[in-house]
Amino acid sequence: MLAEIKKSAEKFAPRLIEIRRHLHAHPELSGEEHQTSAYIAGVLSSCGLNVTEAVGKTGVIGDLAGSGSDSRTLAIRTDMDALPIQEHLELDFASRQPGIMHACGHDVHATLGLGTAMVLSQLSGKLPGNIRFLFQPAEEIALGAKWMVEDGVMEGVDAIYGVHVFPSIPVRRVGIRYGALTSAADELEIVIQGESGHGARPHQAIDAIWIASQVITTLQQAISRTQNPLHPIVLSIGQIEGGRAPNIIADYVRMVGTVRSLHPESHANLPQWVENIVQGICQTYGAKCQVNYRRGVPSVHNDQILTQIIETATREAWGDDSVQILPDPSLGAEDFAIYLDKVPGCMFRLGVGHQNKTNYPLHHPKFEVDEDAILTGVVTMAYAACKYWQVAA
Ligand code: NI
Numbered sequence: 286m287l288a289e290i291k292k293s294a295e296k297f298a299p300r301l302i303e304i305r306r307h308l309h310a311h312p313e314l315s316g317e318e319h320q321t322s323a324y325i326a327g328v329l330s331s332c333g334l335n336v337t338e339a340v341g342k343t344g345v346i347g348d349l350a351g352s353g354s355d356s357r358t359l360a361i362r363t364d365m366d367a368l369p370i371q372e373h374l375e376l377d378f379a380s381r382q383p384g385i386m387h388a389c390g391h392d393v394h395a396t397l398g399l400g401t402a403m404v405l406s407q408l409s410g411k412l413p414g415n416i417r418f419l420f421q422p423a424e425e426i427a428l429g430a431k432w433m434v435e436d437g438v439m440e441g442v443d444a445i446y447g448v449h450v451f452p453s454i455p456v457r458r459v460g461i462r463y464g465a466l467t468s469a470a471d472e473l474e475i476v477i478q479g480e481s482g483h484g485a486r487p488h489q490a491i492d493a494i495w496i497a498s499q500v501i502t503t504l505q506q507a508i509s510r511t512q513n514p515l516h517p518i519v520l521s522i523g524q525i526e527g528g529r530a531p532n533i534i535a536d537y538v539r540m541v542g543t544v545r546s547l548h549p550e551s552h553a554n555l556p557q558w559v560e561n562i563v564q565g566i567c568q569t570y571g572a573k574c575q576v577n578y579r580r581g582v583p584s585v586h587n588d589q590i591l592t593q594i595i596e597t598a599t600r601e602a603w604g605d606d607s608v609q610i611l612p613d614p615s616l617g618a619e620d621f622a623i624y625l626d627k628v629p630g631c632m633f634r635l636g637v638g639h640q641n642k643t644n645y646p647l648h649h650p651k652f653e654v655d656e657d658a659i660l661t662g663v664v665t666m667a668y669a670a671c672k673y674w675q676v677a678a
Pocket residue numbers: 389390391424449
């Protein structure tokens with residue numbers, strides 16, 4: 286099976302580079318992936334897949350039927366949206382959309398989904414069960430997975446794979462992590478209402494700016510004293526506004542921030558924990574407050590068996606050196622986690638780092654992948670999909 290997959294992927298490789306370059310030159314923002322999804326639907330149809338468009342607003346599904354001997358369905362999810370960044374690369378296929386760029390590699394992800402569909406469509410008689418390819422919009426605004434799930438794409442699906450490129454992993458390598466891969470990301474808004482007064486007479490006022498500074502300091506200190514140190518949490522206040530003049534005590538402060546956590550227990554407790562601290566401080570100093578804690582995406586937690594399948598597939602396809610076991614999870618967020626609320630799954634990282642060139646990070650205007658990664662990604666994904674039917678019970 287492996288030899289067949291490799292041969293077929295090598296045959297398709299030049300076409301896949303073309304596809305990736307087309308997608309790179311025509312990036313579209315989150316929720317506006319109209320041309321991208323039409324293009325993807327066209328490629329999927331030409332491989333004989335059953336295509337459904339306009340799923341999850343601008344998403345696409347491609348269904349590949351297996352031989353029918355196994356009733357399970359495996360989903361493979363790739364995303365396809367770009368970012369509001371002006372590209373600073375001099376490439377023949379550089380972005381033709383001013384101010385929009387595939388700076389997170391979702392052009393490569395969509396290509397990997399298509400490549401895997403091309404390779405597996407040639408083997409479909411030999412696949413015991415069905416494969417559903419999900420081309421998801423709006424990952425960058427963490428809404429696309431929710432839209433897809435709301436439209437029922439996970440009905441009848443038993444497991445899911447996803448992939449993200451990573452410039453700090455060299456090309457031809459696959460980054461694997463068991464358990465937590467990315468963090469939960471919640472949003473926090475705190476509004477403090479004090480009472481205005483003269484800057485010279487603080488005792489006649491309730492200083493919202495001073496109280497806000499107590500809130501920020503206490504939240505940071507309380508993480509280290511009241512939260513389990515083995516369960517990482519990052520709380521960052523990224524924006525703060527309040528006050529009008531040097532000699533007027535501010536009666537109002539609003540601040541917003543992000544809260545990242547890896548452990549489900551911390552994630553569950555954080556809204557009440559923040560509320561208690563903020564209320565306690567504001568009450569002590571006579572201010573009123575409002576805490577709006579908005580749950581974002583949960584943590585991506587990779588399933589043991591499905592991760593093992595990716596690891597074994599990588600070792601067999603590319604040798605032991607190609608596997609990079611990732612020691613740490615990331616406090617970044619990924620809405621792939623939304624699918625994992627429904628079924629077990631695994632997201633792996635695909636190395637796209639150039640050997641002798643600066644590798645700029647994701648979301649950088651000079652982010653550039655080594656395209657050799659496409660072959661590695663397609664073979665790994667297709668071979669892992671074949672193994673799923675043998676291993677996962
Ligand atoms: Ni991304």
